């Protein structure tokens with residue numbers, strides 16, 4: 001079980017390796033760098049301490065949304081400067097999506113860009129966050145507001161790391177796999193694979209990860225020829241990002257995207273684009289992985305965050321709208337992957353689904 005390929009996009013080239021026990025590949029590729037800065041999740045301390053080489057600098061972090069900040073970025077950069085890390089160094093990032101997003105942003109700007117090697121260790125990071133070159137940090141309550149597109153030199157996806165991952169984190173990864181299947185990646189999630197996936201059967205882990213990586217890489221590569229297609233991957237994220245922020249980051253990304261997918265599908269249904277039966281199927285599929293928060297915040301707070309979504313143009317709220325399973329609504333010219341939806345419609349659906357709390361001043 002080994003899959004290797006190179007992806008080329010307008011912003012660079014990345015070598016992907018998917019398989020079990022990839023340490024030798026990693027060691028060989030990293031041997032070309034005079035200095036290695038290893039930014040890693042504390043949960044992976046044992047793995048890092050057993051690496052057959054000693055990184056020049058090791059920076060352990062507590063994984064989680066709160067490390068994705070400008071302050072943390074500056075703090076790590078200061079440490080790298082204090083150790084005189086130069087432009088020929090590589091960053092090796094080991095962890096979930098939060099570590100990878102932060103470390104990749106640092107790699108992109110440090111000495112105007114140094115080499116970046118990613119070792120994702122959560123299902124979500126393997127199937128989504130390590131793919132496609134996006135990085136960034138949150139700014140206050142606003143998710144991923146500052147960041148870049150930067151191609152890692154290499155991504156090593158080793159499902160062995162999933163054996164220490166708690167069930168809830170496996171479920172967070174399953175959400176992004178479901179998302180891929182609803183926006184067009186037919187092979188990305190199969191209901192019959194859920195139990196063996198959560199039971200961490202090696203063949204199912206491998207085939208599921210490969211299908212999701214291949215799907216996301218294909219969408220990202222297509223962006224060069226079909227501008228805007230990458231927005232597809234944002235299905236569930238406009239609402240999901242607002243929910244993460246409104247919960248002060250206590251609702252994890254995967255759970256928030258699951259809620260976001262259900263709400264955004266309900267909005268597509270309210271607009272007459274998406275059928276009741278498809279909506280029920282989607283809600284049942286992602287509902288298995290999530291708990292539903294109620295009365296999250298008053299509309300004014302939702303509105304303020306939803307209008308800070310990066311895709312916004314004008315006063316409407318930008319959303320990816322499903323038409324049917326595996327098919328996104330592209331508008332009358334069949335060329336738009338994201339659509340502005342009137343604020344009142346979004347408010348109505350959030351209210352009907354009990355996401356709004358009372359606020360008499362609104």
Ligand SMILES: NC(=O)c1ccc[n+]([C@@H]2O[C@H](COP(=O)([O-])OP(=O)(O)OC[C@H]3O[C@@H](n4cnc5c(N)ncnc54)[C@H](O)[C@@H]3O)[C@@H](O)[C@H]2O)c1
Nearest residue numbers: 043063064096097098121122124128129134161164165253
């Ligand atoms: N750049 C992108 O394209 C992209 C795409 C999707 C998501 N993201 C970002 O990814 C982040 C979410 O990623 P995540 O779900 O991996 O979150 P995370 O990094 O917070 O990891 C989740 C939890 O798992 C723990 N963990 C990590 N690896 C482990 C292991 N092998 N064993 C045991 N515990 C382990 C972490 O310490 C953390 O508590 C969000 O910030 C999201 O915005 C980025």
